Amino acid sequence: MLKKFILLLTGLVGSAIAQPPIPNFAPGSCGELARSGYFALPGAPTSISRTRVVPDNADQPEHCAVRGLIAPQIGFEMLLPISAWNGRYLQVGCGGYCGQELIPNGQARQALARGYAVAYTNGGHVSGGRGGNGAADAFWGEDPSLRTDFGWRSEHVMSAAAKAIIDSFYGRKPQRSYYQGCSNGGRQALQEAQRFPTDFDGVIAGSPAAIQAPLNGEYEVWNARANRSENGSPILTAAELPFLHRAVMEQCDAVDGLRDGQITDPRACHFQPEVLLCPSGANPEAKPGSCLTRAQLDVVNKLYGGPRDESGRLLYPGYQAFGSELGWLGWVVPFGGGAAPATTITSGIANGYLKFLAFETTPPADFTYLDWRFDAAGFDRLRPMGETYNATNPDLAPFSARGGKLILYAGWADPAIPPFGTVAYYQAVADAAGSFPAAQKFARLFMVPGMYHCSGGIGPDQFDLLTPLENWVERGMAPDMIIASQTAGKAASGGFSDPTAGGNSGKVIRTRPLYPYPQQARYRGHGDINDATNFEPVIVPGLIDGRIDWLGQDLFAAPGK
Structure with a gap:
């Protein structure tokens, strides 16, 4: 029916x-x-x-x-x-x-x-x-x-x-019609380009919740459960996040050749959280944020590892990125102390999806996200309604044929919707088009180092995409570079303040270029590292392929193929 x-x-x-x-x-x-x-x-x-x-x-x-x-x-x-x-x-x-x-x-x-x-x-x-x-x-x-x-x-x-x-x-x-959205709005943007290619001349899709059934039915559920003890209290608290983040940055900040307080591409980071385990006899309660207990380390590994079934297969093409740790506050780690219950944005989204949106027949009233099983059978139960919500069709040929242009973007440190899923979808678009150059004739992806969900974070997160889209649609000028800026005084996200602000709140303190994926920005080796003009585009050979092996890989296939 x-x-x-x-x-x-x-x-x-x-x-x-x-x-x-x-x-x-x-x-x-x-x-x-x-x-x-x-x-x-x-x-x-x-x-x-x-x-x-x-x-x-x-x-x-x-x-x-x-x-x-x-x-x-x-x-x-x-x-x-x-x-x-x-x-x-x-x-x-x-x-x-x-x-x-x-x-x-x-x-x-x-x-x-x-x-x-x-x-x-x-x-x-x-x-x-x-x-x-x-x-x-x-x-x-x-x-x-x-x-x-x-x-x-x-x-x-x-x-x-x-x-x-x-x-x-x-x-x-x-004369021209455009669509712009982020998060669920990014999913809506992709639905328009995929289902109704004549509605808009240009579309901007940011941090899209495009793979929605696995995102909200598996990934968000996994994150909410990972940090919940048996009595409902959080295992990992706000006190540990700065400590964890510093450790990640100490190892991975300079992997791209420049120590600048952000990670250009977290896929190049190979941090091992086990080094943070509290030594025998240590009392972390006496000094919170000095090391991780075994239970806390297990939570961290689950978050970095992503949702998996009984055979270890990923149930969503993504996981928490190295460098996103401060952004976990509010999403995965509740504000405040360790009192029960551990209510977060993630738990609300997860519970709402499984109770009211995931199935044609809603579960019993007492069903919650705590009852969900991470297995292949459960994943398949999410598929039917996913056909209504998911925006995963990579074949944008009808949109391209009528002159449509798509700009995708996502933060590399997004704690809400993993950036890896967006990269994997764009890889599928490129595969459907035949290559990255073929896809870039109508669709370009810009990845933003240090940015959290849609905005915020520890790097430049402010940029104009509407003007480049206008120029692409109306003048044929494809965007080869977007300038992003960072201002002093903005929160680092999750309630952590920006220590660089001082008396300069609102002042631009850094600009960086964003290049179409798979390009990324690299410091030229001279000049102010906070000035975008001192960077150039490069392609790192090991960071081109965005494919991820996961249980729903078939969702990236064009209908009928």
């Missing part, structure tokens, strides 16, 4: 895009747009609940803020510049399991300031934020239609509705 429902929706939405009826009224009138009220788009009936004029200020132009609903319950907001529209449309993805209050994020605000018409959705549902989970709340997932909307439909029908509303408001359709 679910597959029939999805096919029906696909057909309806396809007709929606082919022939959207457009209300006629004076362009640019917020009030008239509100009075139009309803767009009878086949397969995506859209109503406008309210509009309001937002005056210009230092950060944004005067614009019409539009609230509305696409059936059955896809809430959305659009921001339409009244006199400063640049003719472009940007749709922005949502994070976690979505469902939160419609508030423009940084990507939406920045695009609006540049004159873009902007839209974003709640992913097709309203989240209750049960138990303080916020975007990790998946209670709504017991409704099959809402799963489909979250999986892929919400962003597709938003594209159709937004273009109809833009046409009504301005009297013309957008």
Whole structure:
């Protein structure tokens, strides 16, 4: 029944895009747009609940803020510049399991300031934020239609509705349409490029939760369980993370030829955590963070090793990267001390997925992520619903054929979504295209040393990808280098402060170039190591192949192949 429902929706939405009826009224009138009220788009009936004029200020132009609903319950907001529209449309993805209050994020605000018409959705549902989970709340997932909307439909029908509303408001359709998202928004971005190649001219997918069923049903569950003692308290605490991180950096920072406080590519690091085991007779409780107990070391090895079945096979193409340790706080290691229970972002995401999203029939009410078995049978149980959520098709030929361009990016120190999975997916895209040069004609991946999940971390994490995407789509100028910057005063992530800030908070203290994978930046050997001009692109022979041997390798095969 679910597959029939999805096919029906696909057909309806396809007709929606082919022939959207457009209300006629004076362009640019917020009030008239509100009075139009309803767009009878086949397969995506859209109503406008309210509009309001937002005056210009230092950060944004005067614009019409539009609230509305696409059936059955896809809430959305659009921001339409009244006199400063640049003719472009940007749709922005949502994070976690979505469902939160419609508030423009940084990507939406920045695009609006540049004159873009902007839209974003709640992913097709309203989240209750049960138990303080916020975007990790998946209670709504017991409704099959809402799963489909979250999986892929919400962003597709938003594209159709937004273009109809833009046409009504301005009297013309957008000249170019773009999509930008990170985390779950990155997954949504890839769904658009893979399933609906004509929706957008250019797509930016950051730290994508693309391999979602294994990510949330195996990897997040593994991490949450790894650091949980029998009574629910954390085994590894915040006190050990700086100590562990220093040890990793001491061994691996200079592997790339430059000691600069970050790791260019953690795959070149071969750290052995066993050297941190407390010596016999030591009392780590007297001096937390001076060594690791056997139990703590076991946790660390599980996190670095990744989720595995009874035969040792990886259940997800990734694991915690060397250099990501400070970022574990909040994700894998709870804030505060060692009191039970060990509630983290990871445990919330894991529990929500297995209880409400993972299976066509939800488990009994008392089932939790603690009941999950890490085996091949369990992995296969995640496959059917994974067809709704996963964005793993590497064959982007239809997207490329109509001129579409894709920019992928991820942080090498991401503690939430391992960077290795993103690299493995891009490797599959290159394999499907025939080679890296062939793939780079329409898709480029930029890996960011030291960056955590979407932003933050111990290295440069601030960069503009929308301008390079515009130049690629509209002028044929493929991005050969992106400049990333780091400012003093930003948190190193996970609540740890930046010791380099001093009185220079907000000042740019480092710039670095990001090159298309498999290239990486290497110091030329002279000049300021904090200046991007003193680096050049190189390819390290042993760090080209992004393939990972894991149980779901077939998910990277194009449908029908």
